[in-house]
Amino acid sequence: MNKQSLPYTIGFTFFISFLFVLFLSFAHHTTAPRVERNREVTRQRSILSALGVETSGPDQIQEAFREVKEIEREGITLFRLDDGETGVYAKEFIGSGVWGPIEGVLAVTGDLARTRGLEIVDQTETPGLGGRITEGWFKEQLRDLRIVEGTIRVAAPGEGDTDKENGKIDAITGATRTSERMGVIFKNELERIASALGVEL
Amino acid sequence: MSSPKEIMRENLWTNNPIFMQILGICSALAVTNLMINTLIMTLGVVFVTAMSNLTVSLMKSLIPRKVRMIVQTLIIAFYVIIVDILLRAYLPDISRALGPYVGLIITNCIIMGRAEAFAQSNPPVLSLWDGVTSGMGYMGVLMTIAFVRELLGFGTVLGFPVLPSGFEPWIIMVTPPSAFFLLGIIIWIGKTIMNKEGATA
Amino acid sequence: MIDQYFQKQDVMRRLIYALIPLFFFAVLLYGWSVLMQTAVVFAGGIATEYFFTRQRGKKISEAVLVTCALYALALPPALPLWITLVGIVFAVALAKEAYGGFGRNIFNPAIAGRLFIFLSFPVPYNAGWIVPASRGPQGFSGLFGTAQAAGVDTVTAATPLALLRTGEIPPLMDLFLGFRGGSSGESSVILILLAALFLVATKTANWKTMVSTFLGALTAAGAFFFGGLIPGLSPASFPGFSAMVPLAAYMMSGSILFVTVFMATDPITAPNKPLAQFIYGLMIGGVSMTVRTLAGFPEGTSFGILVANTFSPFLDEHLPAPKKKTRKIHPAGAAR
Incomplete structure (x- = not known):
């Protein structure tokens, strides 16, 4: 058979493409549930972390997430965890950072007296400066922080504000603008959560 | 025909894809900020180069000349998507960290270069070996860059802190431009050593 | 002894x-810290250049000095x-020797070194501005770095731009006299002007380069x-x-005049x-x-120099030569 002839070339190209694509579809199909579960677990882990629930491993995450109820009010989706008191509410957010969007989850108590926690899901801030919003010390500042005058104040740069009653957190040294943007995000999100829950800030 | 030992020496050193052929530079800049990401990504490249070389070599007598390049691209793309699917399903965190760069392995000129320059005219097992060693040559250079960038940018090696706490991170090492400097320095040192070898041999 | 190691260059x-004079004035303002900085810079720079030459x-070219x-x-x-030390090693090794040494570098090495450490270590860099000696009605105070001695830790000072x-x-x-915070040698307008006259x-x-750089900066x-774009300075209040x-x-703050006189005129770049x-x-x-006013950086002159350096060979290549054949051979031409 002449391997350089037109019919062979077309036939070969068609056949080889068919073969490879068939195999790829098969691979995609068999792993799809797993990929979907990974995505779900990643999202659940962030929400749980903001709600202050410590987890490790996919099974434990899914187990713990059964306690969390998804509710929708005023077109805003919140995740509620019952704590025996006012409940804790987490909201996913996308805000604008310096270079691109900052995605994360912010959790507050049901009476909006305190924040419960913060988790950053995705961001493209300057690595080593604004990118430090993903570091533990920064997020830890919002663990059970009292909300004063309906907002969280981002104060002068520092190494982390451990006072939980003053309603303010330290900005990141050298990343003034990212810190400012985080302040704006907190303000907007608190207002949204307040309107969804029908609670005065 | 070259012996396996010669092929290895060529691909790892005297004809190293990065600093002799200056191929695959784009990914060298993008993924080298952390060693673990670099390791996974370059393992992907080793796998894809090896397998596509093997496949091209096995099929070389069947491929019509007119569609040779397009079939090679198809084969490469096939293996890259397989790597991507596997990462998504089994290593979701690394898949997220690497982002679009796994898909971009397709555009890595080294793979196409080896398929065209070696696998087209050599037996399958030798082609596989050529693919593995070419990938390793690429991996060696990228891991060196990643080592310096992670050490100076984060003070860690493979995620383990190795520098004292007073260490001041080099912000520029976290950002892609530093890979330009480091790659340049590596090429500089590599060629200087090679020139000396050439002078004495 | 000196001639044995150094290539004599009158211009340099x-x-x-x-x-x-700028150096002595810097010592007057900040004392020891400037002496230490200078010692480290010269030791590091000369050692790096020696390694390559x-x-x-x-x-060793006197240009490295x-x-x-x-x-x-x-x-x-x-x-x-x-x-x-990191900055000067970067400046000499990568901005100069990597291009082939004296006369072949595209970018001003001093500026490249400064920008490298600024981008690498922005936090310590911005913490490096300290209180200079000051001039008051009772005379001078805090001369030779004694301004910091009052505090236990070094006191960070706001630069005029801040x-x-x-x-x-x-x-x-x-x-005008230079009694203000900032980089060690950039402050004294009068001394920079005198140096410009001497040069x-x-x-x-x-x-001509000095004048056009100044004009460019002044126009911008x-x-x-007047466009109201400078943060903090509204044209309405003046x-x-x-x-x-x-x-x-605004023109006398930062390093624009220092850069105009010493960096813009660098004959190699x-x-x-x-x-x-x-x-x-x-x-x-x-x-x-533009960078100083609109970007988030404390000063923009390093960017100004490096951007213009990039265009320098292009400008030489594509603009018409003067009528009289008096032009020198481009030093970078040796590299081509």
Whole structure:
């Protein structure tokens, strides 16, 4: 058979493409549930972390997430965890950072007296400066922080504000603008959560 | 025909894809900020180069000349998507960290270069070996860059802190431009050593 | 003994002479820290240059001394010394030797070194501005670095540019004489002017590049000021002739004048044709002021120089040569 002839070339190209694509579809199909579960677990882990629930491993995450109820009010989706008191509410957010969007989850108590926690899901801030919003010390500042005058104040740069009653957190040294943007995000999100829950800030 | 030992020496050193052929530079800049990401990504490249070389070599007598390049691209793309699917399903965190760069392995000129320059005219097992060693040559250079960038940018090696706490991170090492400097320095040192070898041999 | 290791270069020597008064003034303002910085810079710079020139079998160029002096004077006085060292090694090894050594570098090494450490270590860099000696009605205080001795830790001082952003205008006479915070050698306008006169009179530096850089900066600064784009300085609060005050303060702050006189005129990285030099200067001034005003960086002159450096060979290549055949051979031409 002449391997350089037109019919062979077309036939070969068609056949080889068919073969490879068939195999790829098969691979995609068999792993799809797993990929979907990974995505779900990643999202659940962030929400749980903001709600202050410590987890490790996919099974434990899914187990713990059964306690969390998804509710929708005023077109805003919140995740509620019952704590025996006012409940804790987490909201996913996308805000604008310096270079691109900052995605994360912010959790507050049901009476909006305190924040419960913060988790950053995705961001493209300057690595080593604004990118430090993903570091533990920064997020830890919002663990059970009292909300004063309906907002969280981002104060002068520092190494982390451990006072939980003053309603303010330290900005990141050298990343003034990212810190400012985080302040704006907190303000907007608190207002949204307040309107969804029908609670005065 | 070259012996396996010669092929290895060529691909790892005297004809190293990065600093002799200056191929695959784009990914060298993008993924080298952390060693673990670099390791996974370059393992992907080793796998894809090896397998596509093997496949091209096995099929070389069947491929019509007119569609040779397009079939090679198809084969490469096939293996890259397989790597991507596997990462998504089994290593979701690394898949997220690497982002679009796994898909971009397709555009890595080294793979196409080896398929065209070696696998087209050599037996399958030798082609596989050529693919593995070419990938390793690429991996060696990228891991060196990643080592310096992670050490100076984060003070860690493979995620383990190795520098004292007073260490001041080099912000520029976290950002892609530093890979330009480091790659340049590596090429500089590599060629200087090679020139000396050439002078004495 | 000196001739054995150094290649004699008259132009470079005259540049060093012009920088000496600035150095002494910096010592007057900050004392020990400047002496230490300078010692580290020269040791590191000369060692790096020696490492490379020895392999080529050449002598150390005196140009490296100029690079060292300019770099040392362009640093925040209290920068940690190891960072200073990283910067000068980068400047000499990567901005100069990597291109083939003296006469072949595209970018100004001193500026490249300074920008590298600024981008690598922004936090310590910005913490490096300390309180200088000051001039009061009772005479001088805090001379030779004693201004910091009062505090246990070094006291970070606001630079005039930082003050201007908050709307505060430092006294123009202090700016003119140089009693203000900032990089060690950039502050004294009067000493920089005298150095400029010396350099022009001895034909060491090109006065046209100085003038066009200054014009470029002034035009851009004026446009931004009257356009209301300079943060902290609203044109509405300076009616009529009083607009000269914030504008003069803006021009005398930061390192723009220092850069105009010493960096823009660097014969290796500047173009050779007069028209090219003119455009080159405008570009340095314009880009510097644009970055200073609109970007989030404390000062923009490093970017101005490096951007213009990039265009320098292009300008020389594509602009018409002057009628009279007086142009020198482009030093970078040797590399082509």
